[in-house]
Amino acid sequence: MASAGKVTAFRREGNEWFCQSGLPSDIIVTVDGVQFNLHKFPLVSKCGKISEICEASPDKKTLITELEEFPGGPDPFLIAVKFCYGMRVELSPRNIVMIYCAADYLQMTEELGEGNLLSKSENFLHKNVLQNWKDCILALQSCNPVLPNAEQLGIITKCLNAISLMVSTDPSLFGCPMMICFSDVNLKPGKIRSLAEALPESSRPFHDGLYRALDIYFKAHPWLPEREKEELCNIIDYQKLSIDACSHGSQNERLPHRTVLQVLYFEQMQLRTALAGCLHVFDTESRPEPAGPLPGQIVQRDMCVTVVRENQVLKGDMENMKSRVGELEEEFSRIKQGMRRR
Template structure:
């Protein structure tokens, strides 16, 4: 048997050259098959029934008694069929919605004529559906097409992961019938069972080739059987990278084949499908956080649903300690936001992190001082974000303040990062009022600044006077504690040391003692310098007080004798709970120290 093509009014034609003229035409899609009745009727119950009905109608149309009993409409249709039959001299059958299109029917025709057909994973699925559609069962004819395709799928397809994926791809064109026959389910089960026998990366790449409806079916099946959440998450990540370009900032090269790129609506549907199937628990994959931020940026650009974005924000919040500063810098894509970066988004993610931290606080790892490592990592991350956005001229002081105080005190061991952010903000916003400056500086705890930060803050002209005085006071306390600790360490012998010094230990101890004395002298000198600086500030404040008092006397009516001058205290003015005498550089003890050094 051979087949040839020639042009007809109905499109392409397929002929069976067996030496006998064709006695039936079967039209599938745009292809007309010129075949013989007997081979088709011997294998297919449905074709046998259709051909018999066609012959019966043709015979009835030639009987005048039957034709007079029919209505006018039916008579007209039968006249058309009669004319078509007379023109072609044999019946014509059109198969609507044939599974697998004309290619599958061509293989069916070859099978009916006894020609050997080569099956593959891609062709066996539509051929199995076509055999079901044509009712080519074992009861009707032994060794029929249904049993042949079933054996091939069981022995050659379902046992191989790669072949099962190819068969699953072929299920898309015949999805309703393939699902009802259980072919789709068998392919999915084969994929799950053979996952351990192949390379994981190749497994993810093969699944990424599936269409979205078939891929959704696979994911739902995985979730129903409690498969590892990491496996499901990795599978979703691989699929998103394949079909949504530009998720990761490091991979934003335009695709070489723009025709295969998904449209904006298709990308939105893929993104929402992936987001809805992401496991909500914390992932053990470190690279997931950056991928989630990429999904979130894409969701904002594609204007995905609020539910989709909220799920991504919650998922990111559950593992925020794994994020980097670059991840948090999400641009403001909406014209409603005045700032360069989306600060409101970071506030919402941080809120989700704190909520999740409370939920897992009972089982979370906590250090001896009650600090959570995750919380401290996020504190450092937020301080870096504050320093990055502080230079934005459109950033309101209220928004900066709210984000800075959103973290609890345990999140920061030192406030140096927060001080840096405050300094950058004051430098970029010189027009803020003194009241706003004091409020912004109030987010810092001066007791948690290191000596380096205290030294810088004491000389920072952008800070309000109250903050400078507080910094100087706590810097003095730190120096005192450092001196006391050094003296105690030098004077108290180690328990492991013996009562009698070993040979040469006296010289070593003497050298250590001299070094300690020199360090103490340097520390005392620094303390004297700070006292002098504080004393200078006190004098400036006193002069300011006198000037204000003179202005009040000039501008106000004469006061009575009984009026008392207003009391003025630097401790009340600047909120410092210490006596000014502590910082007085004219104390006798300080003079004695200086006289000794001289």
């Protein structure tokens, strides 16, 4: 088993990769139909998996093997091969999950040498990716091609835990930044639920952000069954939705019917509470003032004019709320009747 010599580059010809080292290859590895013409020595010195394959066929001058179900396919395998040949490998949030899974599959452990690819991948994940919410989201988005391997290695759980910890210290992260994650068409409902449930209640006193995130997820996944939508909506505490969020949700066709019914109910409650508050204000303002001049009465005249104007605006708001409550009651009854017919 001879050394491959100094390697300067790899070149591709059709469906084959060749190493430019000046020596003929003595091992041919196929990954998802792509053939790699390589050398045993650099691979065996870094990959426990390749070492086992070579030991099982010691007499073959040129070994031909296929790596079935290789995580991520030919691209991460090529990166692992370049690492074995001593070439520089760039790790990033977008490729770290596939490289991590590839290194685990090839058994590139510290037993074969210090600073092997598996430990480098693990260190990069912990020291770089898990320290930044943007990088965590990019890593999660790249998991789909290697999902079973990423789950088995605990990479997804680590990313979700890191995000939940960052959101618990900075609740604003559950707003627009997190929408990037929820708009990913490859993100499974179970991962959405895990992420939302991992967040402590103290990090989200209001659930408007969670509602917006689910709405974006439903928009990106129009094929999602009604039952799965209902299960995801169960993570929302409707009492923590603002009137604006309730108003949007009660007219949102992407939400399941049962959820719309619940949103309508809590919107009615909030509007009635607001209406009662307005009536209390009007009752207080309409009480007769004591007879006789008051100190500073002339000075307060302009303030009184302002209060009258504000009251007129409040009266208009109150009429709008009364009208909206009536509409909600009609819509509430209509949906209930429709659900009974089913």
